[in-house]
Amino acid sequence: MWSRLVSLGLRAPVGGRQGFTSKVDPQGSSRITAQVIEHLERLALVDFGSREAVARLEKAIAFADRLRAVDTDGVEPMESVLEDRCLYLRSDNVVEGNCADELLQNSHRVVEEYFVAPPGNISLPKLDEQEPFPHS
Amino acid sequence: QSGSSLRIVSAALKQGQITPTELCQKCLSLIKKTKFLNAYITVSEEVALKQAEESEKRYKNGQSLGDLDGIPVAVKDNFSTSGIETTCASNMLKGYIPPYNATVVQKLLDQGALLMGKTNLDEFAMGSGSTDGVFGPVKNPWSYSKQYREKRKQNPHSKNEDSDWLITGGSSGGSAAAVSAFTCYAALGSDTGGSTRNPAAHCGLVGFKPSYGLVSRHGLIPLVNSMDVPGILTRCVDDAAIVLGALAGPDPKDSTTVHDPINKPFMLPSLADVSKLCIGIPKEYLVPELSSEVQSLWSKAADLFESEGAKVLEVSLPHTSYSIVCYHVLCTSEVASNMARFDGLQYGHRCDIDVSTEAMYAATRREGFNDVVRGRILSGNFFLLKENYENYFVKAQKVRRLIANDFVNAFNSGVDVLLTPTTLSEAVPYLEFIKEDNRTRSAQDDIFTQAVNMAGLPAVSIPVALSNQGLPIGLQFIGRAFCDQQLLTVAKWFEKQVQFPGIQLQELTDDCSAVLENEKLASVSLKQ
Numbered sequence: 001m002w003s004r005l006v007s008l009g010l011r012a013p014v015g016g017r018q019g020f021t022s023k024v025d026p027q028g029s030s031r032i033t034a035q036v037i038e039h040l041e042r043l044a045l046v047d048f049g050s051r052e053a054v055a056r057l058e059k060a061i062a063f064a065d066r067l068r069a070v071d072t073d074g075v076e077p078m079e080s081v082l083e084d085r086c087l088y089l090r091s092d093n094v095v096e097g098n099c100a101d102e103l104l105q106n107s108h109r110v111v112e113e114y115f116v117a118p119p120g121n122i123s124l125p126k127l128d129e130q131e132p133f134p135h136s
Numbered sequence: 137q138s139g140s141s142l143r144i145v146s147a148a149l150k151q152g153q154i155t156p157t158e159l160c161q162k163c164l165s166l167i168k169k170t171k172f173l174n175a176y177i178t179v180s181e182e183v184a185l186k187q188a189e190e191s192e193k194r195y196k197n198g199q200s201l202g203d204l205d206g207i208p209v210a211v212k213d214n215f216s217t218s219g220i221e222t223t224c225a226s227n228m229l230k231g232y233i234p235p236y237n238a239t240v241v242q243k244l245l246d247q248g249a250l251l252m253g254k255t256n257l258d259e260f261a262m263g264s265g266s267t268d269g270v271f272g273p274v275k276n277p278w279s280y281s282k283q284y285r286e287k288r289k290q291n292p293h294s295k296n297e298d299s300d301w302l303i304t305g306g307s308s309g310g311s312a313a314a315v316s317a318f319t320c321y322a323a324l325g326s327d328t329g330g331s332t333r334n335p336a337a338h339c340g341l342v343g344f345k346p347s348y349g350l351v352s353r354h355g356l357i358p359l360v361n362s363m364d365v366p367g368i369l370t371r372c373v374d375d376a377a378i379v380l381g382a383l384a385g386p387d388p389k390d391s392t393t394v395h396d397p398i399n400k401p402f403m404l405p406s407l408a409d410v411s412k413l414c415i416g417i418p419k420e421y422l423v424p425e426l427s428s429e430v431q432s433l434w435s436k437a438a439d440l441f442e443s444e445g446a447k448v449l450e451v452s453l454p455h456t457s458y459s460i461v462c463y464h465v466l467c468t469s470e471v472a473s474n475m476a477r478f479d480g481l482q483y484g485h486r487c488d489i490d491v492s493t494e495a496m497y498a499a500t501r502r503e504g505f506n507d508v509v510r511g512r513i514l515s516g517n518f519f520l521l522k523e524n525y526e527n528y529f530v531k532a533q534k535v536r537r538l539i540a541n542d543f544v545n546a547f548n549s550g551v552d553v554l555l556t557p558t559t560l561s562e563a564v565p566y567l568e569f570i571k572e573d574n575r576t577r578s579a580q581d582d583i584f585t586q587a588v589n590m591a592g593l594p595a596v597s598i599p600v601a602l603s604n605q606g607l608p609i610g611l612q613f614i615g616r617a618f619c620d621q622q623l624l625t626v627a628k629w630f631e632k633q634v635q636f637p638g639i640q641l642q643e644l645t646d647d648c649s650a651v652l653e654n655e656k657l658a659s660v661s662l663k664q
Contacts, residue, residue: 044517045497046510053511060515064528066461070535077533080362081348081592088395090388102235106483115481122492
């Protein structure tokens with residue numbers, strides 16, 4: 001049953017990440033271009049790592065596309081099943097905290113009471129500057 | 137007959153027939169004997185023994201805290217436990233020691249329960265087999281049961297005894313195996329799409345999913361904030377009610393818990409008759425993939441209610457076929473958001489790269505997450521892209537409303553409780569399960585369970601009978617929102633009718649499990 005989800009004609013050609021441009025889906029919906037891959041990897045800060053992973057995403061999208069068949073005219077999106085209740089708010093009093101030591105213990109790199117991070121504002125190298133799929 | 141229950145052993149503790157320390161030792165011993173099941177990631181032996189000691193003092197002074205005092209319990213490893221490693225079966229959290237207890241854990245401890253350990257799961261609770269965690273898969277105790285083994289000997293194809301072991305289902309498989317193998321009396325699982333009910337069905341247990349908002353999620357490492365709930369696994373319905381009584385209630389630390397007054401404690405009445413009850417059978421749940429055995433049991437169960445005077449109606453949940461797709465989109469989207477907190481900076485795994493924060497985050501996450509988790513993060517991020525947001529995420533939210541409305545309409549037509557299968561079939565062998573990937577399996581296995589999470593309703597899986605292969609099959613009851621007590625009352629009646637046979641773990645039977653299984657606890661334990 002699930003074999004129907006294997007995207008038709010969206011298989012990536014061999015050799016290098018640039019080769020991930022897929023043919024246009026006949027429904028004109030999702031296409032996994034190299035740009036989309038790069039974009040997702042930056043947003044998620046998780047890499048695909050292999051062609052299989054891209055294929056899995058394509059299957060996931062094709063699966064999700066089945067929602068198009070549902071008529072949702074006039075239907076409001078549902079954010080929470082508790083939408084018709086008032087949110088309970090606590091009084092704005094500090095009742096706990098002061099546990100800096102405990103929290104710092106879980107970090108790999110601390111200096112005094114600081115978590116240490118590498119320098120920021122340096123973007124990841126662009127796709128063509130990277131090696132293709134170190135883990136495939 | 138169905139193994140020693142919490143209620144029975146609690147009475148034994150109160151009467152001094154057994155001490156908390158003895159009980160704790162027996163369970164610890166069973167944990168060691170059943171290590172091959174891989175149900176536990178961490179066994180908190182010292183903690184449990186210390187708690188047992190304190191419980192013993194309380195019993196001596198006649199100051200027991202209640203039904204849970206001195207009772208061994210286990211907790212799924214995605215609940216934060218202060219001072220005890222909490223890993224979510226992921227490299228990302230290996231070695232992570234939370235500085236606080238999840239509210240539900242704290243509540244159990246406040247009632248005097250003994251924490252035996254943290255149980256195994258699919259990584260970050262993503263999966264339906266408990267096969268995809270970094271500590272390896274969990275084995276279903278029924279693989280080693282007399283009932284299953286005897287059937288297999290009749291099968292000329294049965295090979296090497298252990299290569300054909302069965303999965304527990306998931307993602308709370310470790311908790312299910314722990315309870316099923318008598319290493320504890322109750323275990324906490326989590327339920328986002330069926331993760332408590334699915335392994336309950338495969339392991340012959342009661343798997344209860346409370347209404348969303350009834351039980352606090354504070355400290356439960358979140359998967360899908362709008363659907364997650366803590367789940368309860370026990371060997372009988374009364375036991376689940378006892379645990380629920382301890383856990384239910386508002387929590388100022390979880391703003392999604394409701395503050396309505398709830399009937400506490402959850403004392404379940406014994407239904408004298410079901411003639412005032414109306415049972416709904418959703419017709420769309422009769423899918424071609426449903427095994428004939430499960431279908432037959434489902435049908436027999438409906439007949440049973442009818443023959444005992446209940447009204448049994450066919451109802452329609454028209455959007456059922458879109459439910460799993462909708463769940464897939466919403467789940468991956470929320471996961472993408474929730475997993476963003478794992479960056480290696482304040483807790484959890486951190487890689488060695490120090491070039492930039494982005495490079496560090498990316499490498500940390502590549503090293504810390506398995507393929508399943510990464511796949512869901514990427515899918516979720518795709519659905520949340522600006523150009524996709526309306527067509528996928530918001531669309532799914534709209535479909536969610538339609539699904540929730542389907543249930544409302546069914547209940548409004550006079551139905552009190554819905555009766556459905558829990559799983560498509562009995563537990564399958566691991567080697568067969570892994571032939572399909574995690575997402576495919578989850579989509580198949582969650583089919584009867586995930587719509588309940590989208591609607592936030594209470595549901596419970598009850599073990600009904602053994603299959604032709606000697607394996608448990610469960611059926612699911614679904615109730616109205618916040619009518620958890622009524623749901624469990626109906627489930628309890630049904631449990632009594634079906635008299636599900638307990639697991640016979642002959643290989644493990646020795647003085648330990650014999651004591652635990654025997655209702656006459658007093659006479660046997662005193663002979664030791």
